[in-house]
Amino acid sequence: MFGFSRPQLIAFLAMVALIVICPFILYPVFLMRVLTTALFACAFNLMIGYVGLLSFGQAAFYGMGAYVSAWTIKNWHVDASIAIALGGLTGGVLGLALGYLAIRRSGIYFAMITLALAQMVYFFCLEAPFTGGEDGIQQVPRGFLFGFIDLSKDMTMYWLVAAVFLGGFLLIHRIIHSPFGQVLKGIRENEPRTTSLGYRTDDYKLIAFVLSCTLAGVAGGTKALVFGIATLTDVNSSTSGEIVLTTLLGGLGTVFGPAVGAVVITTMENYLAQMGAWVTVIQGAIFMFCVLSFRRGILGEIGNLLKIKL
Amino acid sequence: MTISRRTLLASATAAGAAPLARARAQTPTIKIGVLNDLSGPYINTTGVNSVVCAKQAVEEFAAQKGLNVEVISADHQNKPDLAVSIARQWFDNDGVDVLLDVPSSGVALALQPVVREKNKVYLNISAASSALTGEQCSPNFVHWIFDTYMLSRSTGGAMVMDGGDTWYFITADYAFGRQLEADTTAVIQKAGGKVLGSARYPFPGTTDFAPYLAQARASGAIVLGLANAGADTINVIKQAAQTGLIEKMEPAAMLMFIDDVHAVGLAVAQGLNLTESFYWDMNEGTRAFTKRVLPKLPKNYPNSVHAGCYSATLHYLKAVADMGAAAAKKDGVAAVERMKAKPVEDDAFGTSKIRADGRNMVPAYLFEVKKPSDSKGPWDYYHLRATTRGEEAYRPLADGHCPFIKA
Numbered sequence A: 001m002f003g004f005s006r007p008q009l010i011a012f013l014a015m016v017a018l019i020v021i022c023p024f025i026l027y028p029v030f031l032m033r034v035l036t037t038a039l040f041a042c043a044f045n046l047m048i049g050y051v052g053l054l055s056f057g058q059a060a061f062y063g064m065g066a067y068v069s070a071w072t073i074k075n076w077h078v079d080a081s082i083a084i085a086l087g088g089l090t091g092g093v094l095g096l097a098l099g100y101l102a103i104r105r106s107g108i109y110f111a112m113i114t115l116a117l118a119q120m121v122y123f124f125c126l127e128a129p130f131t132g133g134e135d136g137i138q139q140v141p142r143g144f145l146f147g148f149i150d151l152s153k154d155m156t157m158y159w160l161v162a163a164v165f166l167g168g169f170l171l172i173h174r175i176i177h178s179p180f181g182q183v184l185k186g187i188r189e190n191e192p193r194t195t196s197l198g199y200r201t202d203d204y205k206l207i208a209f210v211l212s213c214t215l216a217g218v219a220g221g222t223k224a225l226v227f228g229i230a231t232l233t234d235v236n237s238s239t240s241g242e243i244v245l246t247t248l249l250g251g252l253g254t255v256f257g258p259a260v261g262a263v264v265i266t267t268m269e270n271y272l273a274q275m276g277a278w279v280t281v282i283q284g285a286i287f288m289f290c291v292l293s294f295r296r297g298i299l300g301e302i303g304n305l306l307k308i309k310l
Numbered sequence B: 001m002t003i004s005r006r007t008l009l010a011s012a013t014a015a016g017a018a019p020l021a022r023a024r025a026q027t028p029t030i031k032i033g034v035l036n037d038l039s040g041p042y043i044n045t046t047g048v049n050s051v052v053c054a055k056q057a058v059e060e061f062a063a064q065k066g067l068n069v070e071v072i073s074a075d076h077q078n079k080p081d082l083a084v085s086i087a088r089q090w091f092d093n094d095g096v097d098v099l100l101d102v103p104s105s106g107v108a109l110a111l112q113p114v115v116r117e118k119n120k121v122y123l124n125i126s127a128a129s130s131a132l133t134g135e136q137c138s139p140n141f142v143h144w145i146f147d148t149y150m151l152s153r154s155t156g157g158a159m160v161m162d163g164g165d166t167w168y169f170i171t172a173d174y175a176f177g178r179q180l181e182a183d184t185t186a187v188i189q190k191a192g193g194k195v196l197g198s199a200r201y202p203f204p205g206t207t208d209f210a211p212y213l214a215q216a217r218a219s220g221a222i223v224l225g226l227a228n229a230g231a232d233t234i235n236v237i238k239q240a241a242q243t244g245l246i247e248k249m250e251p252a253a254m255l256m257f258i259d260d261v262h263a264v265g266l267a268v269a270q271g272l273n274l275t276e277s278f279y280w281d282m283n284e285g286t287r288a289f290t291k292r293v294l295p296k297l298p299k300n301y302p303n304s305v306h307a308g309c310y311s312a313t314l315h316y317l318k319a320v321a322d323m324g325a326a327a328a329k330k331d332g333v334a335a336v337e338r339m340k341a342k343p344v345e346d347d348a349f350g351t352s353k354i355r356a357d358g359r360n361m362v363p364a365y366l367f368e369v370k371k372p373s374d375s376k377g378p379w380d381y382y383h384l385r386a387t388t389r390g391e392e393a394y395r396p397l398a399d400g401h402c403p404f405i406k407a
Helices: A006-025 A028-048 A058-076 A080-102 A107-127 A154-176 A179-189 A191-196 A201-227 A237-250 A257-275 A278-293 A298-306 B002-017 B047-065 B080-092 B105-118 B148-161 B175-190 B210-219 B230-242 B258-264 B284-296 B304-323 B325-330 B332-341
Strands: B030-036 B069-075 B098-101 B121-124 B141-143 B166-172 B194-201 B223-227 B250-253 B273-276 B344-346 B350-352 B364-369 B382-388
Touching: A006 A028, A006 A154, A028 A058, A028 A154, A028 A201, A028 A237, A028 A257, A028 B080, A058 A080, A058 A107, A058 A201, A058 A237, A080 A107, A080 A201, A107 A237, A154 A179, A154 A201, A179 A191, A179 A201, A191 A201, A201 B080, A237 A257, A237 A278, A237 A298, A257 A278, A257 A298, A257 B069, A257 B080, B030 B047, B030 B080, B030 B304, B030 B325, B047 B069, B047 B098, B047 B284, B047 B304, B069 B080, B080 B105, B098 B304, B105 B121, B105 B141, B121 B304, B121 B332, B141 B332, B148 B175, B148 B223, B148 B250, B148 B273, B148 B364, B148 B382, B166 B175, B166 B210, B175 B194, B175 B223, B194 B210, B210 B230, B223 B230, B230 B250, B230 B258, B284 B304, B304 B325, B304 B332, B304 B344, B325 B332
Parallel strands: B030 B069, B030 B098, B098 B121, B121 B141, B166 B194, B166 B223, B223 B250, B250 B273
Antiparallel strands: B273 B364, B344 B350, B364 B382
């Protein structure tokens, strides 16, 4: 199913089981935070792990998705599904515009161009009247799904977030294992050779970029509904940096890696918050430990150990 | 007003029913959650000192009244979504009743609906946004020591009265900076002063303020208004000192605390005007409070935020003692109503009243930073220049457009 290998299918079923069981044990709002970050990281992984494009500007799409979802549901009272879809659409359209410029270069130049463009988006959000400047968009209602499911209960919202995450996850998995995905991997391994085989690599890269940005927008929009806010933190360059770290930590180019990375990072942020000034020190130490001891990321190492592809 | 009257009645009956000699074991534990910045830019302004001062209030008051109180803290890292996530967890799982401190306006505003939804108490000390008691107000909320309106009113109005009647602004070009400039300009003009011009610099990322300082010098204004905050304010002051502008103009910082002055040093900060609502060496009460709390503070003397955490915790506990811990835990609105019904009284701020929209009407003091030669001891930094009474310092109730006031 969906081109899962046997170990991947087992891992996938385990993940679904965890998503179903966890809200009864752990706090659902925290889990929703994990799931939205995981979707964002998975979308980013589609680009870096499978096309080899390192973007430092993903927060622009995530944050704009959050702003548009929050704004439309607050001011136009649209359905939650439409608000999230609009968030995704915003991410996609913005991705098309910025990606069209950025994919013309590769490597460090690509990273710098995405960073610069994302800073422009940040500045736009800081100044534009509809974003509320540094106060952000506040008191966003969660609204209704399909007009009749009230999302104000945390558990109801959780199932929506879980569905959005699983949908996004399966979509990414499907993309990776399609012929289109094979070409993407070809580009990652050797772009000139892929060109010589007759593929227009720029088009492929742009499509992958737009897909990734759309999903980032969906993740941002979902997050805005969960917490009822969209603020400058979402479009800030530090968010872009964090998502790079999340994906690295989980395992670049593994299907499940980014989700694991999101679990680790969000848990650290949440449960270390009580430690006060030590949070950043502990986070730094854990990062150094991970980077030094498992270079392929957590899942990359496990997969390597068990000789399977996760 | 139906809701508030009903809750007031309910709380009054609850308080009346509570027997005076409660068995300590039966009293439920009141939990106070200090949610602030323990690792970022506001670490000194809020940070661990806020936690210590909240605990100080608990020590002084809770034991003698037989209340069980626990103070916990967390770092929100200035991320609104992290803050919301922690607060929800605190309310739903950890039984936290009060959210205290919470710097950074974006974060502070994000928590407002959460506290209201869970019917808890939200005592904000260190966020500046006046929207907290305006359009985004809440019956579960009290804003303790300052807001943007009061800062512009005190620094702008009181300085004009004191002879600083021509101004030039250096403004951070984003909503907060422009708002502060506009508010202060209105106050200055109303007081009979004049604004000769303003220079807006791109935010964030500007570090060289020399061209803006040159424009300010050329304007011939008496006062140099700094409509910005944090590191930017400090950078402008440092560069103004280096270029000798300090001798020609009187700088006025719109948002600055005593720990910032300490960080810059008197040699640079001398002559600077700023507004705070607490200074440790103000009177008998403030000195007594500082003496009690100082040995426990890991760094710095208390600033107005830290004293505010003490004062707010103390006042909340007084309300709890009146109405009984169980009733206070059950209904956040009732607890806040009780706080509003009682005058606030403590060593740090003297006496004040909390208005219906949740605004604590503490006076605003305009301070001038002393010259190094005038400073006699450690942290002897401020010289009081003017006082604005609480009733004049804050935005009038009707102008706030707080939705639940009309209801």
